[in-house]
Amino acid sequence: MKKTLLLVSCLLILGIGQVNAQQNLFGGQNLESAVVNSDNSVTFRFEAPDATKVEVAGDFAEKAADNPIGGVVGTGLIAMVKGENGVWTLTTKPLPSEMYMYLFVVDGVATADPNNPYVFRDFATISNVFIVGNGIADNYKVNDVPHGTVSHPWYPSAKAGKDRRISIYTPPGYEKNTDQSYPVLYLLHGYGGDEGEWGSFGRATQILDNLIAQGKAKPMIMVMPNGHMAMEAAPGENSMGFYKPSREKDRADERGAFESAFGEIMSFVENNYRTINDKQHRAIAGLSMGGFHTIHISRIYENTFDYIGVFSSANRLMNAEAEGIYANFDEGIKKQNENGFELYWIGVGKDDFLYKANQEFRDKLDELGVKYTYLETEGGHIWKVWRIYLNEFAQKLF
Incomplete structure (x- = not known):
């Protein structure tokens, strides 16, 4: 009798569990939208x-x-x-x-x-x-082409005093072609982003998969770090669990911290992935805050990057009051120009609130004799333009 009751109880529990597991399948509105x-x-x-x-x-x-x-x-x-x-x-x-x-x-x-x-x-x-x-958004879709692999390893950061999460794309064939090494694109997010945003809103994985399949981009490794040193990882992926992100929790005053610690990211990537470790096979690009990071990382890490992409960049601290790694901006840009690079690419939308700042930055480069490629598009400070810029920039690399 006891065994029978136990069996019935277990079946009831399992049945309730299955109902709960399935409840969301039949809830909500029975409509199609978008x-x-x-x-x-x-x-x-x-x-x-x-x-x-x-x-x-x-x-x-x-x-x-x-x-x-x-x-x-x-x-x-x-x-x-x-x-x-x-x-x-x-x-x-x-x-x-x-x-x-x-x-x-x-x-x-x-x-x-x-x-x-x-x-x-x-x-x-x-x-x-x-x-x-x-049209262009066909490159943002998952199409029937060979696919790369996205992983989210954690790297040790002595500067942050903790391990930090990073997103890394390896191109189709990386796992099989073990005797092949690849160039690297470091792709940086904006102020509101994290290591996952280029992969979601930016469609960076799909863009590279499709461009590589079309023969318009070289197979490359793409590294998407978290640009906020106060964060271990994106919200929901870190030890704080599920919480509502806020500037107080996630955006401490980090001036210069990410740029100064960028060598840790490069060291982790080059020690754990089959990369070609020379200037000619490294690129760095970013949007908004990530564009600002790109400007300074490419400047202070001398002779490291041959390809620089600046998308709708925040631009400041180019004056005599700048301190720390932002000091001596003109001298740093002059030295970067003397060392040479293959491509300095700038893009901004006509309606971007940072349009004037980008114009001032280009004026500064003109003053210093720096050659660059410039693309001006319709649109503001939005993902629509940044996907276009990545689609364009990636085709010019390596």
Whole structure:
């Protein structure tokens, strides 16, 4: 009898566990949203019968919002139309090929689209995403091509006093071609990012997979570190567990810390991966804060990088008051120029709030006689332009 009761109890527990495990499969709204239509228009659907106003905040909208909505920087707002069944809908005009970010704004409150499971985190905010193909965004998709491998090892940092997480892409064939060594691209994120952001919003893995398959980029190792020395790793991947990221927890005053410790990252990569360890086979690039880091790392680590990519860079501390590693900026750039490099590449959007700062930086390079390649695009301080820049820059390497 006891055995029978025990068996029944176990079956009940297992049954309840299975129900709980499956509950999310059947919850939510039975709708499809962010559907890309044959003409590249996109249809959104959201069930909210009690709402009085629902809008889509997206980086595809023409009218710019006064303030960023959620994590969707550079968004506009488009009103949705309520149907008799309480389902709000919107179909956009045909959109250019791109990966887009959006959220819903329901009676003034930003919320994710429950009918689109594809959500990325940017610092402390989230955004839904979708891809419109038939153009440049085909390089942002996972296509039927040979794929590289992304790993997330931890490297010891004496400067930080702890191990730190890093994302590393190795190209297709790396595991099999054990007698082959590869050039390295160090790719740096912006102020709100971490070691995972180039892989999510930036689509860096897909861009390299596709460019390599097309014969437009050389097979390379791509290293994506965390540029905030106060952090072990991205939120949710570190010893602090699950918490809401904040500047107080994650963004301590780190002026010069990452640049000064960059040699630790290079040492780890070159001692653990099959890299070609000379200037001609090293590149460094970054966006915003990462562009700022790129400018100074490429300057203070003499004769280390032949390819420098500066995307929508933050530019400051180029004056007489600069201290530490930022001091003597002009002399450092002059020395870098004398040592020579293969490519100094700069890109910025016309609507970027750092447009003027980038213009001043180019003026400084002109004054110092530094030759560079410059690309100016439509758009602001957003991932849309940074994906374009990586797609362009990667094709010019090595």
